[in-house]
Amino acid sequence: MRQNLSDARAVWAFVVLGWRRAAAERAALAGRLLLYMLILVIFWHLWRATPLAELAGQGLGVPDLLWYVAVTEWIVFAAGLPYRDVEETIRTGRIETSLVRPVPYAVATLAEWAGASGLHLIALGAAGTAMATWLTGTVPLDAAAVAPLLLAGVLGCSIILLFQLQLGYAVAWVGSAAPLFWIWQKLLFVLGGLLLPLTLYPQPFRATAALSPFAAILFAPGSILLAPSTSAIATALVQQIVWLALLAVATTLVDRAATARFADRGV
Amino acid sequence: MPAIVVADLVKTFRVRPAVPGRGLGRLRALLHRAPAIDAPAVRGISFAIESGERVAFIGPNGAGKSTTLKMLTGILHPTSGQVEVAGFVPWRHRRQLAHRIGIVFGQRSQLWYHLPVRSSFELLGHIYGLERARQRERLARLARIFAIDDLLDRPVAQLSLGQRLRCEITAALLHGPAVLLLDEPTIGLDVTAKAALRDHLNALSREDGTTVLLTSHDTGDIERICDRVIVIDRGRLLLDRPLERLRRDFLRRRAVVIVTEQERPALDMAGVAVVAQEPYRLTLAIDTTVTSIDQIVTGALARLTVRDLVIENPPLEEVIRAIYRGELGVNGEAEPV
Numbered sequence: 001m002r003q004n005l006s007d008a009r010a011v012w013a014f015v016v017l018g019w020r021r022a023a024a025e026r027a028a029l030a031g032r033l034l035l036y037m038l039i040l041v042i043f044w045h046l047w048r049a050t051p052l053a054e055l056a057g058q059g060l061g062v063p064d065l066l067w068y069v070a071v072t073e074w075i076v077f078a079a080g081l082p083y084r085d086v087e088e089t090i091r092t093g094r095i096e097t098s099l100v101r102p103v104p105y106a107v108a109t110l111a112e113w114a115g116a117s118g119l120h121l122i123a124l125g126a127a128g129t130a131m132a133t134w135l136t137g138t139v140p141l142d143a144a145a146v147a148p149l150l151l152a153g154v155l156g157c158s159i160i161l162l163f164q165l166q167l168g169y170a171v172a173w174v175g176s177a178a179p180l181f182w183i184w185q186k187l188l189f190v191l192g193g194l195l196l197p198l199t200l201y202p203q204p205f206r207a208t209a210a211l212s213p214f215a216a217i218l219f220a221p222g223s224i225l226l227a228p229s230t231s232a233i234a235t236a237l238v239q240q241i242v243w244l245a246l247l248a249v250a251t252t253l254v255d256r257a258a259t260a261r262f263a264d265r266g267v
Numbered sequence: 268m269p270a271i272v273v274a275d276l277v278k279t280f281r282v283r284p285a286v287p288g289r290g291l292g293r294l295r296a297l298l299h300r301a302p303a304i305d306a307p308a309v310r311g312i313s314f315a316i317e318s319g320e321r322v323a324f325i326g327p328n329g330a331g332k333s334t335t336l337k338m339l340t341g342i343l344h345p346t347s348g349q350v351e352v353a354g355f356v357p358w359r360h361r362r363q364l365a366h367r368i369g370i371v372f373g374q375r376s377q378l379w380y381h382l383p384v385r386s387s388f389e390l391l392g393h394i395y396g397l398e399r400a401r402q403r404e405r406l407a408r409l410a411r412i413f414a415i416d417d418l419l420d421r422p423v424a425q426l427s428l429g430q431r432l433r434c435e436i437t438a439a440l441l442h443g444p445a446v447l448l449l450d451e452p453t454i455g456l457d458v459t460a461k462a463a464l465r466d467h468l469n470a471l472s473r474e475d476g477t478t479v480l481l482t483s484h485d486t487g488d489i490e491r492i493c494d495r496v497i498v499i500d501r502g503r504l505l506l507d508r509p510l511e512r513l514r515r516d517f518l519r520r521r522a523v524v525i526v527t528e529q530e531r532p533a534l535d536m537a538g539v540a541v542v543a544q545e546p547y548r549l550t551l552a553i554d555t556t557v558t559s560i561d562q563i564v565t566g567a568l569a570r571l572t573v574r575d576l577v578i579e580n581p582p583l584e585e586v587i588r589a590i591y592r593g594e595l596g597v598n599g600e601a602e603p604v
Contacts (some may be wrong), residue, residue, distance in 0.1 A: 006396035013393035017379070024381055097377040099342045102365040105393050263344040263358065265280060266337070 006140040010103045011111045018115025032120065033127050036077045040128065041194070043069045044135045058199060063136035064226060068099035070132040071225050072194050072218040075153055079121035079160035082113045086168025087177045093267045099259070102118060106255040113161045121153060145228030148237065155240040159217045160188075162247040170258070192218035196199040196224060269351075270446050270478035271339065273314040278334050278502075287604060308334040310502035313349070316495075318445065319476040323489040323496045323510075327591050331502040332443040332482040336448055339480070340370060353445045366395060369439030375453035377438055378423045384434050385419040388441060395442035402441065409437045412474075413467045429460030436468065440477070447472070448538040449481040453488055465491040498590050513586060522579040523563055523582035525549045528572035536566050547574075574599065 022029065046064045086109060089095045098105040133139055141149065167184060172178045188194070194216035198206050209215055220236035281303040309331040316322050326332050337343035338350060341357030341364055350357055353367035371377075378387040392402040410416045413433040420427060426434065432452060439447060452468070453461045469492050472479050481492060489510070490497060496513055498506040506513070522542070525532060532549040533541075538557025543550040549571075553563055560578060567573055 010393045010396065013390050017382075017390060021381055092375075094375050096337070097370070097372060098341055098374050100340045100361075100368070100370050101394055102364055102396075108394075228324050263342065266334070266343055 006175070007103070011107060013113035014103070014108045014111035015118070018112035018117075019119050020115075021112070022116035022119040029120070029123060032077050032080070033124065035157070036073055036128060037131050039073055040066065040070055040131050058197075059196070060200075060226065064140055066141055067225055068185045068197055069195060069224045070128045071149070071153070071222050074121070074124050074128050075156040075160065075216050075218060075221060076188075076194065077124050078117050078146045078153075079113075079163070079164065080117075080120065081133050081156050082116070082161065083164035083168035083177055083181055083182075085109070086165060090171050090267060095262070096267055099262065104255070105259075106251065108159060110165060113164075114158070117157050117161065121157060125150075125153070125251045141225060142228055145224055145233065148228075149224045150220060152224050152236055152240060155237070155244060156217040156221050159213060159240065159244055159247055162234050162244070162251045163213075165251055166247075168181055169254050172258040172261050188214045188217060189214075191215060193222065193254055194218055199223075199226075205264065213243040213247065216240045268318055269581070270318045270320070270353060271480065272349070272351045272387055273315070273335070274313045274349040275276075275311045276309055276313070276338065276350060277307070277311050277334065278331070278338060278343065280306045280308055282306045287463040291583050307502050308321055308340070308498075309345070312499060312502070312504040314497055314504065314507055315479065316478060319472075319479055319493060321472055321479040321493045323493040324482045324499070325484070325496060325587065326499040326505075329555045330500045332499065334502075335499070336450055336480070336482060339448060340364070340368065356358075366442060367444055367537065368446045368448060369442070369444035370448045371435050371439045371450065371452050373432070373449075373454040376423070376435060378431070378434060380424045381420050381422065383420050384415070384426070387423060387434075388419075389439060391438055391441055392474070397442060404553060405443060409440055409471075412471050413437050414463070427460075429464065431458050431462075431464075432456065432464060433467065436464070440471070444477065446478045446480070446591065449483075450477065451483055452481065453483065454486055461485070461487060462491075486587060492507055492584055498587070500591060508581075514583070517580055521553045521560060522552045523553055523560070524566075524575075524577040524579065525551070525571065525573055526575040528574060532571050534563075534570060535573045536568055539563065 006103070044062075044066050047065045052062065052065075095105060100106065101108070112140050129139075163184060164181075167177050167181050174180070191209040191212045193201070193209065198209050198215060198219045201209060210219070215238045216234075220240050224233050224236050283303045285302045301371060312331075324332055324335070332500065334343060338345050339352050339357055341359075341361035344358045352364060355364040355367065358362050377391075378384065379390065387403075388406055392399075397405070410419065413436060415430070415433050415437060418430055418434060423431065423434070434451075438453065446500050449468075453506055456464065467486060468479075471477065472492070479492065481488060483489060493510060495509050496506070497504065525534070526548050528547070530546050532544070532547070534551065536558055540552045540553040540554075541549065551563070553560065564576065567576060573595070
């Protein structure tokens with residue numbers, strides 16, 4: 001019990017470390033915010049200049065699409081590209097200093113990322129809401145759906161972090177994790193529905209995309225925004241929790257395999 | 268009770284030969300790649316270190332020092348053999364062992380660059396589950412010993428290498444480990460910083476009785492900190508003995524400097540070679556297997572008016588170089604320098 005409490009304190013210390021680190025990197029945070037705002041402005045003008053009459057059947061207007069992009073990009077920007085930290089730590093051999101500590105490297109890393117992403121989610125969420133409200137003049141969300149949307153954002157971001165830890169670990173087997181990351185990111189953008197909701201995708205592509213973990217990351221929170229019914233919220237959150245659990249297992253296996261490889265071959 | 272026990276430790280890496288050629292040739296070579304081969308890094312070494320001992324673990328590059336050290340921490344698993352550190356088998360009880368050992372990799376920082384030193388220590392306190400009061404007390408003491416009080420509120424990134432290494436060692440000792448493993452702790456430091464760090468480390472290990480295992484290419488580290496030397500080369504243990512005995516057993520050549528009243532001193536004795544003859548000063552190299560130091564002193568006092576006489580210790584570096592070159596036998600009685 002006492003050991004568990006001590007472990008929880010250590011993990012929390014890493015969360016705080018990540019938060020403080022993200023807060024200290026003001027230029028990076030400002031750049032992130034600026035790019036996020038720029039994307040919203042670009043898509044606002046792009047959607048307005050695009051003939052979207054066929055969307056009327058889905059009950060979607062240009063403001064809805066802009067808010068959808070604001071949600072999906074919020075999650076993507078909040079997570080960032082932390083896999084590069086793991087890649088760098090392994091490549092330089094610095095992981096050895098972490099491996100000799102009582103807190104497992106993967107747990108410490110995820111906790112630190114969670115802290116940083118928490119700060120990003122708050123800062124980007126506030127900025128994105130302000131910008132989208134200013135551009136569209138509307139807030140297409142019931143007050144009751146705000147909490148589920150925030151939870152879905154956190155879950156989506158958490159799934160990204162698990163994926164990215166695995167991608168970072170990939171450098172234990174391949175020379176560079178970047179090619180894998182680029183493939184993963186493109187799949188996330190397309191199958192996750194970064195720019196357009198999956199409901200607008202043609203069948204059977206829509207069904208395939210909806211079954212992927214990428215949909216749980218981006219489309220699930222976006223769908224809460226577009227159709228905040230109780231069943232839609234429940235479906236989205238259950239989908240996210242299932243994928244989060246599956247990816248947590250996968251991440252544990254990858255962590256074990258990488259650590260075993262380091263133990264056998266050295267870092 | 269031994270703090271570290273190593274028995275028949277073996278580590279063999281499986282490595283694939285590099286793929287030669289370019290373009291299509293390289294592609295062909297990749298398709299018909301040579302099978303992996305065994306690259307032995309550590310070949311059956313054994314030693315035991317008692318609690319509180321300060322031992323230098325040395326050898327030329329590629330000798331297997333770091334590989335052994337990593338196996339002692341549990342981050343590398345051996346191919347075969349037994350290891351116990353502070354009562355734990357490192358690769359089975361890595362987490363428990365982490366609380367009992369401290370490690371400093373000279374070239375790799377365990378501190379967080381963007382944080383002030385104090386915050387790094389606080390984080391380490393959480394990682395090792397230290398109670399606040401104990402951590403405060405421990406940090407106050409270590410900060411005094413390593414003279415880092417002024418550095419605590421500075422970001423790690425702003426520290427000089429010497430300052431950072433003092434903080435690294437403090438970080439490694441914060442949780443009160445029984446065993447301290449130091450991998451090249453003074454690498455890259457200037458002479459003054461090295462001396463200060465060695466003094467601090469020496470004082471601390473004597474006060475706390477911490478077991479120290481140190482790898483270093485710098486004989487100054489070994490002389491100032493350790494009282495026993497283990498030498499390995501190509502994964503094999505070459506020698507394991509107290510530092511003083513190492514000098515005594517392996518060096519037959521001693522330097523003797525005699526300052527005399529005579530302007531042109533001379534001393535002609537068997538086994539004595541004149542290294543330098545200056546006004547009022549004679550530097551001799553003595554082959555102690557032919558003539559003992561006692562005989563030299565007696566001879567010098569009988570034949571010269573001696574104002575001062577200095578018997579210089581042989582430089583450790585010379586001994587170690589000779590061991591690496593294979594000019595010295597490992598049992599002491601073989602060809603000394």
